Amino acid sequence: MLLVRFTILVVALCSARIAGAQSYWQQEVNYSIDVSLNDKQHSLEGFERMEYINHSPDTLRFIWIHLWPNAYKNDRTAFTDQQLQNGNTAFYFSGSDDKGYINKLNFKVDNETAETVDHPNYIDIVQLVLPSPLLPGKKIVITTPFHVQLPYNFSRGGHIGESYQATQWYPKPAVYDRQGWHPMPYLDQGEFYSEFGSFEVRVTVPENYVVAATGELQDDAEKNWLRTRSSFDWKPEKIKIKTKAGSYKTTYQQYPSSAVKTKTLTFKESRIHDFAWFADKRFIVDMDTCRLPSGKLVDVASYYLPEEKSQWQHSVAYAKTAVRNRSRWIGEYPYKNVSVVQGPKGYGAGMEYPTITLIPPAESEIALDKVIEHEIGHNWFYGILGSNERQYPWMDEGLNSYYENRHSQLKYPAGDAKFGNTSYHSKDMATLFVNTVVALKKDQPINTPSDSLSEINYALMAYLKTADWLSYLEAKYGRDKLDNAIQAYYEQWKFRHPQPADLKESISKSLGVPQDSLFSYLDKTGPLPNSIPGGTRVVFTSPRSIANYISSPVKNLISIGPAIGTNKYDNIALGLFFTNYKFPPSPLQFFVAPMYSTGIKKLAGTGLVNYSFHPDNGAFRKIRIGVSASAFGINEFKDSGKTTSLSFHKIVPSVRFVLTEKNPKSTMNRYIQFKTFMISEDALQFYNDTTIVGTDTSVASKYRVINNNRTLNQLMLVWENNRALYPYRGELKIEQGTDFVRAGFTGNYFFNYAKGGGLDLRLFAGKFFYTSSKTFSKQIQTDRYHLNMTGANGREDYTYSDYFAGRNAFEGTASQQIMVRDGAFKVRTDLLADKIGKTDNWLAAINLSSSIPSSINPLSLLPIKIPLKFFLDIGTYADAWKRNSNEDRFLYDAGLQIPLLNETVNIYIPLLYSSVYKDYINSTIADKKFWKKISFSIDISHFSLRKINRNLALE
Known part of the structure; x- marks a missing residue:
């Protein structure tokens, strides 16, 4: 009996040790892909070989596979639904020539044909049924040919003319981690989660294309040719081309004849979880090296179009600064190269991929610098620290935005944006927007999945409020301690899949203080501590005063400015306005504009006072009570060279009840409103005036101005759906x-x-x-x-x-x-x-x-x-x-x-x-x-x- 007990104890201890050693694990996928571009059909032909290694403690009988090009197959996909919900109808109404898909798949596992089962809800996900169970610690090789019809670039990838953006283009296994499988449809709002591994990709294109891609180019001859592109000065002919809306516009020719010959370029990289490549015949290429603080050299390249040369001439310098600063602040950049690529005109926001990022045309060099810094920064938060972006967008976008703000404040201390001729920091404007949504109680918690956030909250909460949250941590503990904590987090979790709990544990350990209170803000709505400064300020409205308020907001702001109005009777009415309207709004808001009417020669004007309640729960999300008033000219009467002016005055008390919508993403707006119009109007009253002089009697028609008062009660019920379709x-x-x-x-x-x-x-x-x-x-x-x-x-x-x-x-x-x-x-x-x-x-x-x-x-x-x-x-x-x-x-x-x-x-x-x-x-x-x-x-x-x-x- 004693021996049995001892054996059980040994087994239990060994099991506990094994369980402890396996408390964290992640799968590994290594890729070898051959792909060729057909620039006549805007399509890809490929063959993929995936080595899938099961590091989990579980036996796998199937693998979910993402086929994200199918998101563009028709107007009944999760991508389309979200596009419509966010107000974008471009893809929904696109023609068949602009749609895309992936087909000609034939999956084999270790050379044995494998069955696939469609996902019950999403056409861009399939379940690959394994012919034999995949045991823990074992690996399999999955192969398949594939054909991709590239869509018009509605979202991150596709083509615009013969400019190609090959992103999310190959079959890719979903992540299997401690929480289980994570199959997810492609979405525009909501990014990705993929397994780490190595990539060897061979890209075949017509020889006159310039290709920029993830990883390190293996072809020396191509590298030498790219170096000649820095002086490339092709002046294209202007022609009319068809736009996606079906209309025609004059633009630079994007379609020189394709070369008959082709070339195959090989790119390699390890410890990454995605691969993207871009091809265009027009690219100018700038190259340089960047020395990191450790002394390591990184190759830096910039690919852009000839017409953007003046704005992109410093793009390599911007990229170098970003890589050096991020390496200093977070941890050293681990790869040998980094590239930035200008997306075609019409392309949306910037988008990151390992070692490479696609950047849209920017409005200024400062804006370009900021976007390049932000997108390169995603090599850390997304690329190296591979969190689940779909579930926890703030771990990627928000942390990255914090460092973008630091970059802007360091490089542009006077401000990175302007109102008039006065500079301010765009970070401060972002904070005002966040606090505005918070004040209106339309915010959602930071720790909300991407696809559950409203469109505006995706930007404000996942990006901007998270950056403010990290700034609060910096203010509380100091920048040096914060940097040390993030650097420790980076070293512990690089090339892994950290969860929010992992970030919390790492920061708590580094600071020596449990951060339960700090992290609790991630799951709350409402303001962050000290996010709305106190104080009162009175300003005469001007671009300078607006910019100054953005940089240094106060709780109470009273703005004064010139007021002007005109109509046939008042002629020109001049005066001043006084208001406390601002971002974020105060519960009590007023706007008063007294004016002097040069036409009727007396006071005129308009004004209102409102007070708004935002109940935390209940049928109404907002209750607003208020009163408005106005007085202006309404008519004139001319008699014997004399002009008599008439005017009106009104006072309107009101109350509005705005109903609560259960879904934060709802486009519905419903309210009940009651007003009472108390109106006083001038009118003319005519009468006869009899005059007797001696025996003569005369009757003259005269008039006087009288005042008529009336009251109107108005009840209004409104329901509206501001959906895009x-x-x-x-x-x-x-x-x-x-x-x-x-x-x-x-x-x-x-x-x-x-x-x-x-x-x-x-x-x-x-x-x-x-x-x-x-x-x-x-x-x-x-x-x-x-x-x-x-x-x-x-x-x-x-x-x-x-x-x-x-x-x-x-x-x-x-x-x-x-x-x-x-x-x-x-x-x-x-x-x-x-x-x-x-x-x-x-x-x-x-x-x-x-x-x-x-x-x-x-x-x-x-x-x-x-x-x-x-x-x-x-x-x-x-x-x-x-x-x-x-x-x-x-x-x-x-x-x-x-x-x-x-x-x-x-x-x-x-x-x-x-x-x-x-x-x-x-x-x-x-x-x-x-x-x-x-x-x-x-x-x-x-x-x-x-x-x-x-x-x-x-x-």
């Missing part, structure tokens, strides 16, 4: 005033066109109710509130919510302004006592507006881009359906629309319309009929920053 909006508005209730529903739906633009569909249905018996006097008193088919004028803007150049003008250009309201017709019948299509009953209309392709848009011949649309309005109303009515039951108009300033200003040219409108125009307009029937709208009340960028409308 087929966005829609619904608005139910119920308004109540003296003796009436006005109800209307407006629905908008947008149908995207494949080649850009689309069809706007608008539906309106409304009903006007009298709350007491209907009388002739009530009809007159409520006239401006009646439902209107034809273009509503300034007087019918009964809430004074839109800007009108001449609100009550009846002649001249100002009189041709309309509101898009109710029936939203574009013709006007203001000169009639009863406007055509106006009713105090019910009204319904359909409005269509379609973009016109630039190929048939005559305005495209102008030096500036001006879009053109076609509109069609069809409507009906109650009066036309009355018994014995002689009116047309259905009215219509159609014509051309010129949208300007993101459709804030629209010009309408009616060309076809119902006979009743034709009769009105012929009988009422004496001359210049064509010009006078043109109308325009200025839709400021519905302007949204979302029209400029979908991520700007954070509320």
Whole structure:
């Protein structure tokens, strides 16, 4: 019995020792790939040999294989879904010639044919079923031919013309680690996780192509030829080429004839987990060496296009600085070479691969320097420290961004960006954006997977807030201690797959203090400690003051600046504005702009005060209460050389409840809003003045200005989906005033066109109710509130919510302004006592507006881009359906629309319309009929920053 117990104890101790030794392990994959480029078909033919070594303690019966070119196969992939969710429809509407795929696969394992099983959800993943189980410590050889049809470069890889970006192009096993398998579909937002190993890749291309690739080029003759490219000065012919949208533009010729001969280039590298290569006939190549702090020499190369020579002339120097600084701050660069490659015009953001990175054309040399530094930095955070970028993007992007910030502060101490002529650090602007999203409670925790982050939070949390988090650690312990901790982490985990717990353990050990509190911020929303400085500052707004605020923000900022306004009656209104609007926003916000009207010779202006709550939980994510006020001129009366000006004043208290969306990535916006409009308007009251002189009596008509007060209550329910594909909006508005209730529903739906633009569909249905018996006097008193088919004028803007150049003008250009309201017709019948299509009953209309392709848009011949649309309005109303009515039951108009300033200003040219409108125009307009029937709208009340960028409308 004693011997048995002793044996069990020995076995247990040995097992514990073995388990301890195997507490960390990682798989190994070594590649040998032959690939050839067909630049006529934009395709690759390849053969791959993978040596897969099972270092895990588990027996494997299958291996998940990534076939990421299939992400571009159709519009039903995870990549496509995410592109649409992030507002990008380019791939969804691309033609078959622009799509891509991988096929002609024939997997064999140790020369035995192996079966593959499709992934249940993703077409770019398959399961390779092993003919025999792969035991721990054993290896297999997997081979397969493959054919890749390269897509147009919608995301990181593919081709633009005959410029090739071969990335994520070969079959690649998913990672198997301590958490199990990690099969993942290709995504644009969300990067990669791959096994370390060695690569030997032979690339065959036409001989006139320059190839830049991961690893070390093995061909001395090719190296010598590349050195001659530094003086390459090819001046291409300008021709018209087809763009991905199907239109044509004049550009530099990208397609000189392909060489008949080919060349095969061999690249090798070890201790890496990915391989990318790029080919272009036009590349200029600059080469140099970089001496690291240890004395090690690294070859540095830069590949760029001739037209970018002036901006890229220092690119090698930028790369050398990046490699030296990162080696000093984090740990020595382990490879023999590093390369930067300019991506073609139209390529998106920079993207990193081991020893090489693709850089988009930059707006300035400083911007180029920063992107090169950032992307080269990924050789450490992604390349050498191979964390799971899909699951923990902050371990790659965020840590890397921290060192990018250090680079910028070191190299550009005065700032790396400018507002006007004043410099500031872009890092400070980034922090303001982070704190803005935090203040609005729309942030997500840093430690959120890439594909679960909203588009804006992917940038702000994974990159920028993580960098601020590391800066907080630096401020707390000092830069030297932080550097020592990161260097220890690097030495321990280089060429491995660290997890967040590993980073935490390493930093805690280096600092000698458990970092539970620091790392807890990764799983929280809300601000980091000391992220919003205190204090108050009052500034007169200028580019300098804005730049200074970015560099040194305060909790309370009051800005002062000039205010100017104009309309027909106020002429020019001048004054000052006072506001505390800023980034990040304060709960209490105000904007006040008192002005002096040079037209009506008295004070005018506008202002508002809002207070916002952001509940942590519940049905509403935001509650905003506030009050706004304004006063401007609305009319004038001229009599015997005397001009009497009339104006309005309004005060509008309001409350808005914005509903919570469960999914942080949701594009839905729903809210309930209540307003009360308390309006005071000037009006003229005419009366007779009798004068008696002796026996003579005279009666003169005189007038005086009186003040009319009215109140309107408005309840509005809005639900909108701002998705990129087929966005829609619904608005139910119920308004109540003296003796009436006005109800209307407006629905908008947008149908995207494949080649850009689309069809706007608008539906309106409304009903006007009298709350007491209907009388002739009530009809007159409520006239401006009646439902209107034809273009509503300034007087019918009964809430004074839109800007009108001449609100009550009846002649001249100002009189041709309309509101898009109710029936939203574009013709006007203001000169009639009863406007055509106006009713105090019910009204319904359909409005269509379609973009016109630039190929048939005559305005495209102008030096500036001006879009053109076609509109069609069809409507009906109650009066036309009355018994014995002689009116047309259905009215219509159609014509051309010129949208300007993101459709804030629209010009309408009616060309076809119902006979009743034709009769009105012929009988009422004496001359210049064509010009006078043109109308325009200025839709400021519905302007949204979302029209400029979908991520700007954070509320």
